[in-house]
Every structure is written in structure tokens, then in C-alpha cells.
Amino acid sequence: MIEARSLRREFGSVVAVDDVSPSVPDGTILALLGPNGAGKTTTVRLLAGLLAPTAGEATVAGCNVRIDPAAVRSRVGLVTDTPGLHDQMTPWGYLNFFGRVYGLDDDARGRRIDELLRLFDLQEFGTTRIAGFSRGMQQKVALARALLHEPEVVFLDEPTAGLDPLAARTVRELIVGLKHASRSIVLCTHDLDEAERLADRVAILAHGRIVAFDSAAALRANASQETLVQILLAAPCAAAVSIAERVSGVSDPVVAHTPQGPLLVYRTAQTQRTNPHVISGLVAAGAGIVSVMCTTATLEDVYATAVGSPPTDVVGAGA
């Protein structure tokens, strides 16, 4: 469980994180999104007990990050954006060292190391030097290190970066497994699809502040009440725009000329009421309808708006 209130961290005159108050109950995944330098890593470091906040409070796994950062560190697992491994060591030796640091006795250490090497398909490489490992294999060792002591809270900074699709899927399944085991998970990622698929809540950071915080579905719904409707016509229809304009609740109708054919595009908040009127009007005017596509805002649109970059024009150059 993570409860934070108005966290702030300054580095000299630079404010890296300001008024950040994320909350992550047990068994939930929070995705931290944001451009480079937005404050994601600093937020994770504050919550993991590595950095003391300049202001604000946070309780992680029941321990206060300001008062007892060592207790926080012994209860959390952290995977940073770089694997951070000693490349002259073997995975077994490396995990054995960190197992000792986290206080696992000989039996528990051996058992956990074997379990994790098996989980990440590394049992064959347990005694091979890390120096020759691919980035993906190194990332797996880093993940194994973070999970070795069965932490209550797990911070994952780009955990699937550099992994092949199957390994990335294994990691995602593992993250879901951790969630089902009532762990709180904070996931920093640039992969919006991954965030949408895995996270119960999404926090978008920009300039050190959380500018959006909710479930991905709620963020998308709040971002735009309107649906973008695209009707592909079989042939040009001169009356298409005027037909759409006559239907109340339709806004900004335009016809775009795409390689597939003329595309009538408009926005509406009431698709169930407006679309039948527009379509019947088009049919009455003799237009052939090839397809109808309704699109709500994507997480990418939400993200782009939140971090201050306008969403891409979905209509394209021909609009």
C-alpha cells in the first residue's frame, strides 16, 4: 500500500517533483507516465526510500519514507531503467549476494534463487557470467533481484524495455501475478498500450506534477465526451456535409479525400441518436456507404493533451 501526500523534491533550484500525491492500494497497479524529465524516476526514488522528500509525506508498506527509509527499502523491490548488474558475476552469485543483503537465510535464498531463475528461464545460465548476457536477460536478472525478498511493494521502471515479445509477455504476466498476490505495483513506462492493459490507475506527470490521475478508461472518457465518426463513402457525395450539418448534435463535419475514397468525418456526443439520421440522409441522397468507424479518445490522446502536446489529427493530410 502506498499513500503519499503532497510530495515535493527539489535539487538545488530545480523542482523535480511537486505536490505529487499518488495512492496505490494493495493489489493494484499504478502506471506512471510522462515524458523524460517529468519526475517519474524521482517519484519512484522518493517512494522507495532512496531520496528524502523536501516536503510532503508518504507511507509505503506501512512505513514512513521520511522517518524510516531503511524499513521502506527492506519492504520494496526496485527495478531501475538500467539493469545495474555486476557483469563479472553470475546470476546465481549476484542474487545470492542480494539475498544476503535482504536477510534471506541459506535455505530461503537457495529456494528463491532457483524459483526465480526458473521463472525467468535462466536456470541454464545460473553460473554463466552476466557479461555475455543480452539486455533482455540482464533485465530478467534485475527483476529477479527485485523480487528475491518477496517485497510488498514493487517499483518497476521500464521493466519490459529491451525484452523480446515473449519475455515481455512473461514479465507482464508476472506483474499481473504480483497484483493478484496483493502487492502494490508502480510501473513507469513509455508504453501506453502496456499501461492501459496492466494498470488499474494511470498518473501522467509533466514538469514534476501529476496532471492526470484516474483509470485509463476514465481518463479517456473525461478527455473527450465526443466520439469521432468516420464514414467511408463509395463515391463523392456533394451533399454529405450539409446532410450531417442538418442533424443536431453533430459538429465540425468535413469530407476528407483519402486513398480509400471520400471520408465524412464529424464529432458527436450522441452517436446512438445522430448516426442513424446522418446515415439515412446519406442513403436517401444516393450515397453508398462502405464503412462506419467510431473512435473515442485514446490514452495517447489523453497523454498528449496532458503533457501539453496536441493530439495527432486522426483525419490525416487529406482533411
Add this chain to the structure above:
Amino acid sequence: MSRQGRVRALRYAPPGDLEMTWLIARRAAIDALHDRLSLLMGVAFAVVVPIVLVLVILRPLVASPSADGEPSLGDMLAFNLLVVGLLPTSAAIGIASGQFAGEKERGILTPLLASPASNMAIFGGKVLGAIIPPLVYAVVADCVYALGVAVVLGPAELRLLPVWLSLTLIALIPAVAWFAASVSSLISSRVRTFNAAQQIGGLVLMPVWGVVFGVAAKLANWGPLGMVSTLAGLLVLDVVLTTLAATTWRREEVLAHR
């Protein structure tokens, strides 16, 4: 200690500071001993230098009788115990530089900083880890030197070694290595790059070695009490310096540089 909310009992309890320090030190020492360049330099200092010293400097010296006012052969043999033992300890600068600044550059320090190890355990462990490999090389160097003297000059020459002076000079080796590792760790933990740490460490410690050799040359005249006092003084300095460096070091300083 006040905690908010529900705190579950820890499934695994991290070790205490002493055990943690030793764990980190052992890991750091093994890493340093695996480093090929350090190993090459260590072997050169531990094996080649003592043999060259015996063959090139001591053998001609024994052949020609010493003039009045020159140090006795026994004092010379003892002084060289310090010389051959101290040369490998210069490796402590490189090792300590690699342990904070170097590991930070390679991004491998963060997992340890994220662990429950205290600042004192991390810093102390890193200092100890920087001392152990040079001391291993120093022990080998002094053994090779003693063997060289026995083989090349004859075993009887070893009996010329003054006991107090020899013991003090041998004891100076870990004390100076400790000092070098503390100073280098202090610098390395506060700069950004391995190169900067090594260069500043070398510049700061070069005069220190000069002073040590100067003091060592005078030790024979100071008697046993002077020797023990000198050694005790250096050890106190080591303890104070390491404690001061460890208590003023903050792990977040390493992470705070953006």
C-alpha cells in the same frame, strides 16, 4: 520510531551493520580481485618489484660496505619491507574510485543504494573492500621480498632486520592503505566520474606517501615508543577519517546529481 498505517512483519530481516559491512566489503574485494588491470598491477607490484629491488639495489649494496652515516643494512632491509608493501596499496585509489564514482557511472550502485543497507555499512564496506585486495598484494610482496633476500643475499641477512622497526613498518602498510582507501572513497563518493575520482585521489595522496616514507626513514631514530605512537596516531587518524566520511555521506547525494 513512528510508523503510519499497518506494518506487516518482515518476512526476512536484513543483517546488522557489521555483517552488512562485511558482505559489501567481501563483494567489493572480490570484484576488485577479478578486475584484470588491477590484478596485473597487483602481481607486478607483489612479485616483480620485490625481486627487482633485491637484485638491482640490495645485492650491490651488500657487496660494498656502508660508509659512516649511511643507514645500516638492517635498517635498509626493514625500510624496503615498507617500500614493497606500500607500493601495492596505491591500488586502493583505483579500487575506491571504481566503487563509488565508477559504479555510479556504470549504473550498478543503485540496487545497493535501494537495499536496506545503512549509509555506514555501504561506505564502510566499500572502504574495507578497497583495502583487502591491496593488502593481499602487500602480504605477497613482503613474502616475495623476504624470500628474495634469503635466496639472493642469504638467510643470515634476514637476522639483521631490527624487530621493532620491521614490525612497525609492516604495521604501517595496512594503516596507510586504510588512509588511502578512506580518502579515495571520500573523494569518489562525492565526484561524478571514475577518472575525476582517480585523478583527485592520486593528487591528494601523492604527498601523503612522501610524508609516510619521510617518517619511515626517521622511525629507526625514535625508539619503540616513538614507533608505536606514530602507528597509533595514524590508526586514530584512519578511524576518525573513515567515521567522518561515512557519517557525512548520504546515499541520496549519489542520486541527487541530475
